[in-house]
Amino acid sequence: MKPLTFLPSLFTLLFILVSLHLSPSWAASDSVYDTFLQCLSRRSQPSDHISDIIYSPANSSFANVLTSYLRNRRFNSSSTPKPLVIVTPKQESHVQAAILCSKDLGVHLKIRSGGHDYEGMSYVSVDAFFILDMFNLRSIDVDIQKETAWVQAGATLGELYYGIWKKSKVHGFPAGVCTVLGIGGHLSGGGYGNMLRKYGLSADNVLDAKIVDVQGRILDRKAMGEDLFWAILGGGGASFGVILAYQIKLVPVPEKVTVFRVERTLDQNATDLVYKWQSVAPSTDSGLFMRLSLLPTSSQTQKGQLTIGASLVALYLGNSDQLLAITDKEFPEIGLRKENCTEISWIESVLWWIGFDNGTFPAPETLLSRDYPAIFFKRKSDYVQTPIAKANLEWLWKKMIEVEKVGLSLNPYGGRMSEIPASATPFPHRAGNLFKIQYFIDWKEEDPEAGKKYLAQISRLYSYMTPFVSKNPRSAFLNYRDLDIGATTNGNNSYEEGRVYGVKYFNDNFERLVKVKTAVDPNNFFRNEQSIPTLPK
Known part of the structure; x- marks a missing residue:
């Protein structure tokens, strides 16, 4: 099934068709709002001021509430279906009331807690739907x-x-x-x-x-x-x-931690660095995390040509002397020196990782900001279990340059991740995985045709990577939601549809999740395009 984002006209058509099946009293959004407000009021205390936490499209604040936590502009077009109502609970009882009222009215409830939501599944639906937005519950x-x-x-x-x-x-x-x-x-x-x-x-x-x-x-x-x-x-x-x-x-965490950044291009032996990183990063001291990002970039030696830029960004839970003792022995290819290292507090390292890496850190209160620019983007994920040979890396560089805009972010595992059994939590990607890949592409053009071009680019690179990543299943990370790998309409075939993406996200843990879902939500009230299905009846 193609990602739903390719189908704005289908979204709109389905939304209209669903609306036609609603009773006449639901024909206008004001009626929906009034009915839902009455239900919430009945299930709440008179002092709760329910009207202050519920928004209809007629409310002047509706658009702002809807888009405040909408990070991906792919899901903010005029044809993107909008919710009938947004509920922004301020206490736990409001959440209870919203669930029960959505059930009473037979309307799909989408749940949003304010994160990335790469595929918009918390605020877009082919059904008539409400949004339950949790941003006020932040204690x-x-x-x-x-x-x-x-x-x-x-x-x-x-x-x-x-x-x-x-x-x-x-x-x-x-x-x-x-x-x-x-x-x-x-x-x-x-x-x-x-x-x-x-x-x-x-x-x-x-x-x-x-x-x-x-x-x-x-x-x-x-x-x-x-x-x-x-x-x-x-x-x-x-x-x-x-x-x-x-x-x-x-x-x-130590009173002081160490961060550093190393950048190389292909003519600066980036291939050697990437090749060695694959074996060192997952096996080194567990206090050292080295993320490696790869992106086509303009060549400094050949004007008008693209090369590959490798950026290694790291956090070490210790001081720079301890870190250099590790890197000098295990990873001399990065040429790390003491002057490349910055010793800071852990909270400063949080600020460093979000871009304040010029040596001047703002007050920690900066972390309270929820401002985040909405952009057009697509993400995908993979897991690598065997180091990629140098010859294959060189082939990959050619393909990345050919595709032009897609980058890779490599996150090493090992350490504690290799010690926890795959069944300990639903997340199964533990021992056996060297690193996780996040594919990323961003763009600014609002033209839908441009969006299709960029989506095709990331799909091409994902296809090129097939020989080098996990197989049977080709695994993926749940929090990097990707509708390309499967989706469900939550109909009669939901189990079969859900299994397509479910085994990629959860491997052998998928069937246990289905059993839990069937036990706690047998009628599949809590659902989205990639939710856990119930067992077939």
Whole structure:
């Protein structure tokens, strides 16, 4: 099945057809709003001021609320279906009421916690739908004595990192380097960052959770049971309910960490660097994380020609002397020197990774910003289990230059990731994987034909990589959602459709996820284009 983003006219047609099946009282959005508002009011306290948290298309703030957490402009065209209502709960009971009212009215509920959402599945649907936007539920309660924190689903990683820093300068949390990611989606999809080789995934450091199930009940780990708790640690929360909050385990970080960046092009022996990186990065000291980005770039020696630029960006949980002792022995190809290293606090390293790498760091309060530019983009993912030979790398460089705009971001595994069993959480990509690839392409043109051209480019490079990546299945990372690898219409064939992408995201864990889904949401209320299906009846 082609990605839904190729089909704006089909989206619109299906949306109209679905609307025709609604009762006459639903013909106007005002009527939908009124009906939903009445239901929410009945299920809430009079003091809740429900009208303040619900928006219809007629509301002047509707467009701003809809687009505030819309990061991919591919899903913000005039033909993109819009929700009938947006609900922005301010307390847990509002979430309960929204679920029950959506069930009462028979309208699809989409759940959004404010992250990337590469394919727009939290705010686009072929059905008539509501959005439950969690951005107001963002409280963070850090307990340094217990080295834990409760963080609500609508908080961002930046807000969490700041909350930890306010209480301790020697604690952190292993999660993403993009600080505007929403906690709910990030953790329920597994979540990873530049400390995963030391401490594993974000989901590996979750102690408890609160979720609202299809019956409107608020359940913690004990009440939901270990099967459901397991499922929402990497299986995607939106298939099972609405995540309210996670209790996380904080991890120790040194008072000073070290960061560095090394850049090479092909005429500066980038091929040797990339080849050696494949064996060193997944096997070196677990406190060292070295991300490698590869991108076609203008050649400095041959004007008008493209070459490949390799950028190695790293975090080491220690000082520069300790780091150099490792790199001098294991990775001399990068030529790292003490003057290339920067020793900073962990919270400063968070700022460094989001672009403040010029030696001047803003106040940590910068992490509280939710501003993030919406762009046109596409992402895909792969896993590499065997080092790619130099000859094949050189062939790949030619293909990347031929394609022109697609880049690769290589994230090493090993360390703690190799110690955790594949079945410990739904995220199966542990031992056996050297590194994960993220394919990326961004563009500015609003012309749909230009978008198709760029989507074709990333698909071409993905196809070229087939011989070098995991097979049977060709695995993918859930939080890099990719509708190219399969989608479901959530109809009679949902299990067969879901299995196509499900085994790529979850490998052998897919069937257990299906059993959990069937037990907790047998009528498939919580669904999207790549949700976990129920067992066929």
